[in-house]
Amino acid sequence: MPVRVGIPRALLYYYYFPLWKKFLEQLGAEVVVSGRTTKGILTRGVQLCVDEACLPIKLAFGHVQDLVDKGVDVLFLPRMVSVARREYICPKFLGFPDMIRQNVSDLPPLIDTAINVRNKDQDIHRFIHEVGAYFGKGSLQSWLAYRSALATHRQYVGLLEQGLLPEEALSALNGKTPAPGSGQEDLTVAVIGHPYNIYDPFISMNIIHRLRESGARVLTADHISEEKVNQGVGRLPKKLFWTLSRRVTGGALIFDHEQSVDGIIHVAAFACGPDSMTGELIERYIRRNGKVPFMNINLDEHTGEAGIVTRMEAFLDMVRWRRAVV
Ligand code: SF4
Structure with missing residues (x-):
């Protein structure tokens, strides 16, 4: 019987799920994903997590509990330190496995090997080797599994850059053709924010879907290349060393600079440290230019759907x- 490995449908799921799934499956595991976010999952997360944490971390607690309830054998919670040279992921990712150990009962074993390529890309080998060893695989087998997973990841990123949303790109990877847009859209709106805030339909109040239904084509920072993102963020006097904030800010500034969208909506999470700084930066730059309409939306566990829809x-x-x- 293969080992059942649980991956929460939260945090960096929207970037790395295809890579992690393929890697684990190539190592002989069966991957189990937590359910789609519901009020119940969020409430459970809020109950388990410390009050001071941001909304996405609270939600991730709920997804971990969902996997525990599903009886998975192992939880895959890599300690995300850095996924790009000289950059970091937010410190809350770094401490996430420890927070889970402290606050969730009846946990199965955790795979919490660190991913840290801040100093050099080759440091990913330690992660590959350690996860492979967990499943009894040698270095070569683990490396081949990872290489195959990396090919899937590149395909996934390519699909996102073609304009698909993560769920659509996942369907496309599984051979299903995503439903095309109506083709009747009369404007284009950029939705800018961390992937776990904008792509989770429950937490974002389904904002992307609602915009599409209202006749807007929706673009996100994941629909543009890394090169474009860096061009956007290059307009700032200093480099941003938080990877997610760099992507969000770079996306917003390039959409604004090129005036390639009719409006920009920035979605931030309550109690997010990086968002409180980059949200302000983005707003100042865009309002100073005065070319593209801009709106900020802040999400927390009490955000009401009616208010978001009206705005x-x-x-x-x-x-x-x-x-x-005009
Ligand atoms: S970047 Fe912000 S929203 Fe994301 S985990 Fe860190 S504090 Fe939370």
Whole structure:
């Protein structure tokens, strides 16, 4: 019987799930994903997590509990330190496996090997070797498994850059053709924010889907290449060393600079340290330029759907009106 390894549908799931799934399957594991976010999953996460944590971390607790309830044999919670040279992921990712150990009962074993390529890309080999060894594989077998997973990951990133959303790209990887857009969209809106805030339909109040239904084509920072993101962030006087914030800020600034969208919506999470700084930066730059309408949305566990929908509709009305008169 293969080992059942649980991956929470939270945090960096939206970037790395295809890579992790393929890697673990090539090592002989069966991958189990937590369910889609529900009120129950969020409430459980809020109960288990410390009050001071940001919303995505609280939600991730709920997803871990869901996997524990599903009876997985092992939880895959790599300690995400750095995924790019001279950059870091937020410190809350770094401490996540420890927070889970402290606060969740009846846990199965955790695979919490660190991913840290801050100093050199080759440091990923330690991660590959340690995870492979957990499943009794040697260095060569582990490396071949990872190489095959990396090919899938590159395919996935290519699909995102073609304009698909993560769920659509996952379907495309599984051979299913995603439903095309209506082709009737009369404007383009960029939704900017951390992947776990904008792509989780429950936590984001389904904002992307609602925008599409209202006749807007939606772009995110994941629809543009890394090169473009860096061009955008290059407009700042100093380098941002938080990877996720760099992507969000670079995406927003390049959309604004090229005026390739009709409006920009920035989605931030309550109690997010990096967002409190980059959100302010993005807003100042975009408002100073004064070319592209901008709206900030802050999410927390008490955010009401009606309020978000009203603001989004008012924003779209304003964007359409502005286009008609400018
Ligand atoms: S970047 Fe912000 S939202 Fe994401 S885990 Fe860190 S504090 Fe939370």
